Amino acid sequence: MAVPTLRQLEYLVTVVDTGSFTRAAERLHVTQPALSHQMRALESTVGGPLLERLPRSVRLTPMGRAVLPHARAALAEAERLHRAARRTAGLEEGELEVAVIYSVSLGILPPVLRAWRRRHPGVRIRLREYPHADRLQAAMAAGRADLAIGPEPAGWEGPIRELGVEEFAIVLPADDPLADRPTGTLALTDLADRAWVHYAPDNGLADLLDHVCAQAGFHPQAAIRAEQTSAAPLLAAAGLGPALVPANIVSPHFDGILLRPDPPIRRTLVAYTRTRPDPITAAFADLLARQARVNPPGFPATATALDRKDADASADPQRG
Amino acid sequence: MAVPTLRQLEYLVTVVDTGSFTRAAERLHVTQPALSHQMRALESTVGGPLLERLPRSVRLTPMGRAVLPHARAALAEAERLHRAARRTAGLEEGELEVAVIYSVSLGILPPVLRAWRRRHPGVRIRLREYPHADRLQAAMAAGRADLAIGPEPAGWEGPIRELGVEEFAIVLPADDPLADRPTGTLALTDLADRAWVHYAPDNGLADLLDHVCAQAGFHPQAAIRAEQTSAAPLLAAAGLGPALVPANIVSPHFDGILLRPDPPIRRTLVAYTRTRPDPITAAFADLLARQARVNPPGFPATATALDRKDADASADPQRG
DNA sequence: GAACCGCCATGAGCGAATTTTATCGCAGCG
């Protein structure tokens, strides 16, 4: 009356294949009465006899003939299920959902994704981008991704793995009077009276810019509010005003000038999960921690060492 | 470590669909701890976590995502299995294997098959023809068909249903000196010195012809031995010699002469099964018993009343 | 033809797995 058991279906096909209860029983490593019982139970759930017991063989009834292919199909599906599970455990396939703040998908992530794709071509990555660290954290807490990459989340309870300290740069056009500082550094207060290339309100960098300027003692005027983070350095280089951007999102062939703020502006980038990460997530987090160059050694140059030889270290769970 | 249970898979998809263990449990009419246990058991069989338990919902792990479609597929297959079983019980679909002797597939069967097909278009009939009643009976005993149609099997133990008495006719060419008997009958001895259209050795009619001729006191000479039963009347009409054929296999537009042997030669046709027939077989046997005109009323005319209005009588099991 | 053998069914008993009942822990919320 209820659903059959996969094992009952397995019993059925084995009986049919061997043509005998006894042989099927020994192939299945059970005793023959167990098989008889299960077959009878199966016949009662489907509502009619499936096998005709002949003196020296068995034969399918019409109902048995109708049912058998579906039994095989269900078993094959269960087998596929098992294989799929093993494949995800072996990182051969799967789908990983990664949530990031904007700057990550512009800066550190692309080379990592490229390396990941080369190593695990079967594991698809679905990327979800958030403009603000708080929204990223909220989405992650609500379970919208397997792994989050962004600033250190406040009060997070799950495992957190540090990726590095992201450094911010001030972008000026090449012809700006302040552009050729011999030290390569610049105090924010030197730009207190400029109109800035600001960010749209929901972009986390808007808050960050407001915050650091407030610490420097002024409130930044906005010449424009960029919706897209990546537009900010371009707009700044075009002369709309200074911009504060993560140094790692600027292309190597960028024609603006990058100056290091004095004092430096930094934020730590981390990868975090809600719980102990599963194998795929752990592997991705590992790769991320090993390969992500949050800041290029020779700031402001942005060449990240993506093609570094990597050792397949074990994916030990992080804190948590 | 072993195969999962279909119910476990059902639990999984219900949890995913409802987004909650508790809601899934009530939808499945089990308590929530039972569901928790089963999910844990399933996770241990597939070798890793499938669900991530969030405060107010659940979320699939990558392995869960990989596994879920197969779980759904397996369940769908089980559902199809159940439906297929119900459909065979309702005679909506199925496959019936019928074994017959040659003359049946030439004579009484085609109109019955037509009627069956009209009534149960989903139930395919597979036909197996045997040249000899003994071979038919042996094949049936060995389980090569669901239903056998032929002469009464000797010492048969399963259910037998009588279909009628098949009458044999002597075929002569229209210009034969013996053809226009006013009585329409003819004694076999009148043909004792003719060369007959005989049958191939493995054809049961060969034995039958030899037998009835021996009873009439002579041994029939063979002008030819027909492999195909249906060829015999044609050869006889062409003048090769007299033939003895079941009256019902001769086409209405036949241009030979059919004479009733005196004394008549008859054999009973029956349908028989090994065991109490399943619904489909029983329904076919019913139709057969109701519709098969073993001999047309006006022998030797061969018009069978195939299009007779049929009442859907109940399919009570036969003797046995 | 009598004993034997292979094959499946049946019944009893047992151990394991599943479910239920009861309870705890925890997080979110008013």
Added chain:
DNA sequence: CGCTGCGATAAAATTCGCTCATGGCGGTTC
């Protein structure tokens, strides 16, 4: 700060599935 919803856990009861032992039935063999 207690309440509520949700899932995990523990223990007990029930069900389920398996094995062991046995029986019936054909078919085969000597």
